[in-house]
Amino acid sequence: MKSTQFIASRHYSTALIGFGPANLGLLIAAWRRGDLKELARDGIIIIEQATEPGGGSLGDYKITANSLASVFLECIDDKRLGDLFAELKDKPEVQLLRKESTSAPFLATVGKILRDMAHVVIAAVARHYDITVLTSAEARDIQQDGNHYAISFRYNGKDHYVQAKSAFVNCGGIQSFSPADYAPLAGQVLSSDRLLRMPAEELQPLLNAYPHPRIAVIGSSHSAVSAIIRLSELISDRDAEIAIYGRSPLRLFFESAAAARRADYQFNDEDDVCPLSGRVNRFSGLRYASHQAAVSILREGRLGPHSPAVTVNISPSPLTSASSAPAFDIGIIATGFSAKGPPGPERNSHADGRVRDNNGRVYQGLYSFGLGSGLTPSFKIGGEKSFRGKLDGVWLYINDIGDAVLDSYIKDHSLEKVAEGFPQ
CATH class of the missing domain: 3.50.50.60 (FAD/NAD(P)-binding domain)
Incomplete structure (x- = not known):
């Protein structure tokens, strides 16, 4: 060079x-x-x-x-x-x-x-x-x-x-946050960024420390769903639980309004369609692996037959809602960068x-x-x-x-x- x-x-x-x-x-x-x-x-x-x-x-x-x-x-x-x-x-x-x-x-x-x-x-x-x-x-x-x-x-x-x-x-x-702010949420708290970088040999022992881990994910965007995909790959336990807490529902990307309608996806023609490309949720929508995972969560309540159950909780204050539930074993913070x-x-x-x-x-x-x-x-x-x-x-x-x-x-x-x- x-x-x-x-x-x-x-x-x-x-x-x-x-x-x-x-x-x-x-x-x-x-x-x-x-x-x-x-x-x-x-x-x-x-x-x-x-x-x-x-x-x-x-x-x-x-x-x-x-x-x-x-x-x-x-x-x-x-x-x-x-x-x-x-x-x-x-x-x-x-x-x-x-x-x-x-x-x-x-x-x-x-x-x-x-x-x-x-x-x-x-x-x-x-x-x-x-x-x-x-x-x-x-x-x-x-x-x-x-x-x-x-x-x-x-x-x-x-x-x-x-x-x-x-x-x-x-x-x-x-992704920076104060662990003290999340103390009521879970005994162990880490960012989705760290989770998505961790080698399996480092992440697996953390998950194995709990017989049926209960995990809270704060956020509902791409990094949140990517974290759930990774967790589901490493946790083969139908009795485990993953709870999503976000301000907005899981939003899906589609190449066109027609494609979204064929999938029976509900969207707003005025607010959710990009005027230049015609794509639905062009910037906010989950795509490809995350899209498929979100569809599985919404339809089946989990990503696979042997993976943890996944619930979606929407509220104006996700952290407050999550902290009011019984304490989780692990908290994943996926609130953006x-x-x-x-x-x-x-x-x-x-x-x-x-x-x-x-x-x-x-x-x-x-x-x-x-x-x-x-x-x-x-x-x-x-x-x-x-x-x-x-x-x-x-x-x-x-x-x-x-x-x-x-x-x-x-x-x-x-x-x-x-x-x-x-x-x-």
């Missing part, structure tokens, strides 16, 4: 803090659109905590993706990118996706492909522009410094500092990727749109009116979201001469 030599205290045009699926998607979108010249005017620096860029933490998860294999192939085969990814098309992982294009691939496979894509993209950019790539580097802080951002990070055992005109902060998401890394989890990026403070003021030149960032649907991106969550997804990063954020960047860049002071 070619890159310029790292120079402490250097000034760059662009800092990509974190280089998982979100910032990789941004760089791919910039290549496709011809916007790299602006991003790389005075150089690009990538600061990535992992040992390899591109895949983020996807390879750690023991579950399948929330998209079909064909979706991940769309970028590799995108004719607008020319032959950028030609060398990847014979890779075993890519061939596996082609063979199983109508199935949801394991996230570990997706992570490997994204790492390969990152190496190709960075090498291609380095042939034309000045790019510095630092792996095993942990960003510690980002502060305004005149009309630049000062970024401090740890690299090779030392503290370093660089400045950048613009910064795209996408360090992944984190907040952004990890500087400038902290309080940032809000709306639909344009621009970071705002708690009063809604925009920080010129600071962007965040990855997992937990707060990115919301827009007219350009689409989505159902009823969706109240945060957007994330590899396909979205590479396509719709990458375009929306780059539109913001180009507009902000053209206004630099009249925009003075931060925030505005």
